[in-house]
Amino acid sequence: DTAVSQTPKYLVTQMGNDKSIKCEQNLGHDTMYWYKQDSKKFLKIMFSYNNKELIINETVPNRFSPKSPDKAHLNLHINSLELGDSAVYFCASSQGQGPYYEQYFGPGTRLTVT
């Protein structure tokens, strides 16, 4: 009965590699997000999709490419990984677009780039 799930939970890879993180929500929500949480716990939005359409892209390098095949899934593909990409990546979803809808977070994916 997991609401928002992410795979994998841990990802260790070398610089220059390409990797993907998958996110799925079974809440029937229309809006999904990707956040990055760095080592200092700072939580920053990267992307937001509403009904499979990109609505927010917060100056994220174009090495990061989100893909939403349907409104229940929002995957994150990262090309040419760099040391600075090491962080915990959280997927989240909300019922609607806009600030008043509670965001439900996934368990996070800890990415370590060596």
Add this chain to the structure above:
Amino acid sequence: GENVEQHPSTLSVQEGDSAVIKCTYSDSASNYFPWYKQELGKRPQLIIDIRSNVGEKKDQRIAVTLNKTAKHFSLHITETQPEDSAVYFCAASSNAGNMLTFGGGTRLMVKP
């Protein structure tokens, strides 16, 4: 864009004491202010929120106050318990913004 500052970054209290975490925001158009709690190794979860048409909201041991004129809002936890130990994030958003801007987080430690 919106900028949210949060203080203190760490807070240590004795069990049973009160804890207060403060946030300031920059965008006067912001009208929604949620607080999220993140336990160690877990996901952030919403614990309370407040809209700009309300000055205070309370839910059992936690309360949030909002001063729109000064552009700051605070989280108050009374009778703290060890399970309150976590990182707390404030956030701000506006209708036009369509997104939450989070503060830097406060690590609260409640000593038994």
